[in-house]
Amino acid sequence: MRVLxxxxxxxxxxxxxxKAADDLVQTFDAExxxxxxxxxxxxxxxxxxxxxxxxxxxTMGTRAVDAxxxxxxxxxxxxxxxxxxxxxxxxxxxxxxxKFSLDARVLGYVPNLKFKDAGxxxxxxxxxxxxxxxxxxxxxYDNMLEDDWTxxxxxxxxxxxxxxxxxxxxxxxxxxxxxxxxxxxxKSTGKTYHALVNERLLEPLEMQHASVGLxxxxxxxxxxxxxxxxxxxxxxxxxxxxxxxxxxxxxGVNASIEDMAKWVIAQMGYSTKVISPELLKxxxxxxxxxxxxxxxxxxxxxxxxxxxxxxxxxYSFGDEDVVLHSGAVKGYRAFISYSKELGLGLVMLMNAQTxxxxxxxxxxxxxxxxxxDKAAKDANKAAR
Numbered sequence: 001m002r003v004l005x006x007x008x009x010x011x012x013x014x015x016x017x018x019k020a021a022d023d024l025v026q027t028f029d030a031e032x033x034x035x036x037x038x039x040x041x042x043x044x045x046x047x048x049x050x051x052x053x054x055x056x057x058x059t060m061g062t063r064a065v066d067a068x069x070x071x072x073x074x075x076x077x078x079x080x081x082x083x084x085x086x087x088x089x090x091x092x093x094x095x096x097x098x099k100f101s102l103d104a105r106v107l108g109y110v111p112n113l114k115f116k117d118a119g120x121x122x123x124x125x126x127x128x129x130x131x132x133x134x135x136x137x138x139x140x141y142d143n144m145l146e147d148d149w150t151x152x153x154x155x156x157x158x159x160x161x162x163x164x165x166x167x168x169x170x171x172x173x174x175x176x177x178x179x180x181x182x183x184x185x186x187k188s189t190g191k192t193y194h195a196l197v198n199e200r201l202l203e204p205l206e207m208q209h210a211s212v213g214l215x216x217x218x219x220x221x222x223x224x225x226x227x228x229x230x231x232x233x234x235x236x237x238x239x240x241x242x243x244x245x246x247x248x249x250x251x252g253v254n255a256s257i258e259d260m261a262k263w264v265i266a267q268m269g270y271s272t273k274v275i276s277p278e279l280l281k282x283x284x285x286x287x288x289x290x291x292x293x294x295x296x297x298x299x300x301x302x303x304x305x306x307x308x309x310x311x312x313x314x315y316s317f318g319d320e321d322v323v324l325h326s327g328a329v330k331g332y333r334a335f336i337s338y339s340k341e342l343g344l345g346l347v348m349l350m351n352a353q354t355x356x357x358x359x360x361x362x363x364x365x366x367x368x369x370x371x372x373d374k375a376a377k378d379a380n381k382a383a384r
Contacts, residue, residue: 107121182249
């Protein structure tokens with residue numbers, strides 16, 4: 001594997017804080033390198049942000065196992081469900097401008113939306129789409145999307161589904177229903193969803209390699225190809241799966257690790273002209289509790305509670321929150337996270353379906369909070 005590794009600690013940090021960040025990065029880098037090498041992940045990248053600056057960025061491996069195409073910091077990966085963070089923030093921006101209300105009825109924009117329970121559709125609001133709290137069974141009709149059904153054929157099928165609860169009262173993760181934010185946005189603005197993501201988010205944040213959609217991804221020369229694991233040959237390159245691009249708000253964004261470092265910096269409040277503090281508060285307000293997340297194998301020993309906001313998850317590490325989202329489509333994994341309390345952010349991208357990214361994300365935040373606690377104890381001892 002070819003490796004590019006860049007690390008620098010901002011001089012304006014205090015020496016103690018810089019050393020803590022340096023130690024955390026060195027530990028994580030060793031774990032990241034070990035996981036990628038042990039599992040022979042074709043290509044991978046990460047970036048760590050501290051107080052609004054990139055303090056570490058690393059790329060490893062190849063864009064395709066059958067070619068000499070090293071991953072670099074501009075290599076574009078699919079973000080899969082991390083795309084939901086872009087959709088929710090675009091929606092929040094437009095709602096703040098009065099284009100529509102987050103409490104508007106979705107039926108006003110998607111009149112053919114129906115459910116088996118009479119009156120349920122009329123109670124579904126825009127915020128319910130973005131928080132996965134429509135009250136419908138999780139991942140409804142994703143199988144049809146994967147079987148190459150069009151949305152025009154799938155959406156009427158919701159009329160056959162009974163609700164689990166009233167909108168806003170329970171959590172059920174969705175891709176197709178989440179993507180109905182697209183007609184809300186397009187009918188409210190007269191512009192396409194793809195154009196607005198570029199105009200309001202990617203371009204002003206100078207995410208130079210980022211894009212929306214299959215065509216944009218395939219037209220990018222420096223892109224990471226997807227890989228799946230086979231028992232006979234290990235990681236094998238496969239064709240790019242197009243189906244989830246049909247639900248662009250749910251899974252349609254592409255970006256490099258450079259781009260994603262800028263995205264997490266913006267989430268931490270350092271790009272206020274594009275993403276205001278009020279908007280960040282809107283999307284990270286805890287809308288619905290996600291008790292199922294408390295039982296996930298990788299996280300359950302570490303978090304005390306879990307919620308979904310608008311396009312973002314919020315996990316509680318004791319008294320502190322980490323805002324995050326992961327993504328997975330055939331051949332790709334992505335992860336983004338940050339803690340305002342620690343001033344710390346982490347992004348990872350891989351062109352393989354591997355659980356390595358789950359282990360690494362948990363370990364990073366566990367070690368980050370352990371380091372915070374140790375620093376506090378050391379400071380108390382020094383003050384005595």
